Amino acid sequence: MKIWEINQLSKAELEQRLLDGYEEHQNLRFQHATKQLDNLMRLRLVRRDIARMKTVLREMELKIRASEPAKN
Numbered sequence: 001m002k003i004w005e006i007n008q009l010s011k012a013e014l015e016q017r018l019l020d021g022y023e024e025h026q027n028l029r030f031q032h033a034t035k036q037l038d039n040l041m042r043l044r045l046v047r048r049d050i051a052r053m054k055t056v057l058r059e060m061e062l063k064i065r066a067s068e069p070a071k072n
Contacts, residue, residue, distance in 0.1 A: 001017075001049045001052065001053075003052060003054070003056075006052055006053060006056050007056070007069060008069050009069065010067070010068055010069060011055065011057070011060055011067045011068070014053055014057060015057070018053045018057070019049060020056065021043060021049055021050045021053065022050065023047060024046050025046045025047065025050060028042060028043045028046060029043070
């Protein structure tokens with residue numbers, strides 16, 4: 001997920017996507033531990049997406065970023 005996609009989400013949507021990201025990360029870690037994960041890069045990308053979403057949520061909390069996306 002790119003940062004411009006994250007910027008289009010509202011705070012509630014972002015929190016839901018973050019929970020989905022945690023769940024996907026957990027599933028990928030389990031697959032990796034059982035040697036069933038084919039694409040190791042997916043694990044890295046999910047971690048980065050989670051970090052991006054947490055950063056945007058923190059910016060919203062600090063009022064650096066608007067909590068609702070701008071309508072163009």
